[in-house]
Amino acid sequence: MGTVTIGVSIAVPEPYGSFLQERRAGFGDPAAHGIPTHVTLLPPTEVDAAALPGIERHLAEVAAGWGPFPMRLSGTDTFRPLSPVVFVKIVEGAEDCTALQERVRAASGPCARELQFPYHPHVTVAHGISEEAMDRAYAELKDYEAAWTIEGFALYEQGQDGVWRLEREYPFGSAGGRGPGPTFPRQTQHADRDRDGRDRARGRDSARDRGRDHGSARNASLNVTE
Numbered sequence: 190m191g192t193v194t195i196g197v198s199i200a201v202p203e204p205y206g207s208f209l210q211e212r213r214a215g216f217g218d219p220a221a222h223g224i225p226t227h228v229t230l231l232p233p234t235e236v237d238a239a240a241l242p243g244i245e246r247h248l249a250e251v252a253a254g255w256g257p258f259p260m261r262l263s264g265t266d267t268f269r270p271l272s273p274v275v276f277v278k279i280v281e282g283a284e285d286c287t288a289l290q291e292r293v294r295a296a297s298g299p300c301a302r303e304l305q306f307p308y309h310p311h312v313t314v315a316h317g318i319s320e321e322a323m324d325r326a327y328a329e330l331k332d333y334e335a336a337w338t339i340e341g342f343a344l345y346e347q348g349q350d351g352v353w354r355l356e357r358e359y360p361f362g363s364a365g366g367r368g369p370g371p372t373f374p375r376q377t378q379h380a381d382r383d384r385d386g387r388d389r390a391r392g393r394d395s396a397r398d399r400g401r402d403h404g405s406a407r408n409a410s411l412n413v414t415e
Contacts, residue, residue, distance in 0.1 A: 193238050194347040195356075197231035197248065197293055197300070199286065201312060205262075205335040209277065209314055216315045216326045223352040228260075228279065228310050230290040230342055231300055243299045245344065245357060251292045252341055252359035258285040261336040262312060265327045273318070275326040276311035277333055286310035289342070 201209060206226040214221035236244065260282035268274040279286065290308055294300050315326035341360040345353045 191238055192235050193241070194233050194235050195231070195241075195244070196229065196233050196345045196347070196353065197342060198225075198227035198229050198345060199260075199339055199342045201226040201228070201335075202337055205337070209312065212326070212330065213314050217318050217322045218315055220316065220351075223350075224313075225345075225353060225355070226312060228286055228312060230286070230293050231302075232304065233347065234300065234302055236299075240299055247298045247300060248293065248342075248344060248357075248359050249363070251289070252361055252363060255289060255292075255361045257338050257340050257361055258282055259336065260286075260339050261334075263334050264332070265314070265330050266311070267323070267327060268309075269323070272306070273316065273323065274313055275315040275323045276313045277330060277335075279310050279312070281336070282339060283310045285339070293342075 200206065209226045210221055210224075213226075261280050262277045263280045264278050265275060266278050267276070287308055287310060290310075294302060294304075314330055315323045339361075341358060341363070343358045344356045346356045347353050
């Protein structure tokens, strides 16, 4: 069955998600429209396709034991010079995100893995572009504010084209996840445009070569520094 590259994240809902995605594109980030605006819980992780049912059960169990929590974004910060990223800061909800990602990556579960950097929840608005463009992102969004209630998280899979697509949503307090129907408000019109009618089996088999040829460049797109 091959391997697939997955990620788990909290989607930034509308109207905030599309706004930040378009601003990211406007700063010149070529990955903007392939990455729904998000807060990472599990960075890009290559797994056997056969392991997906167990991963989905694990994520459903995590979501079932969690409840909604508030999130508020305010202003910008950067990981430079450690990593070429500018992001919008999470000023409320960061502790909940940290605890939640620990449950997702629990050592006893199917998503156990080490992180390249210490976990720092954030919303990326520029990654890997020129210093001038990242300075612009930092300055132009320094007064940005948004707030909403987090009601769940989602599993994403990276396609052969490098685009991240929604696979399943996990509402908090629910005994099982839901398929890729519109459960949460989200901005995925670009990322979802090719999902209908695609051949999942062929896509998963091709992911094995994708991960070898493009993994280091593309997997940064949903990472803890992303």
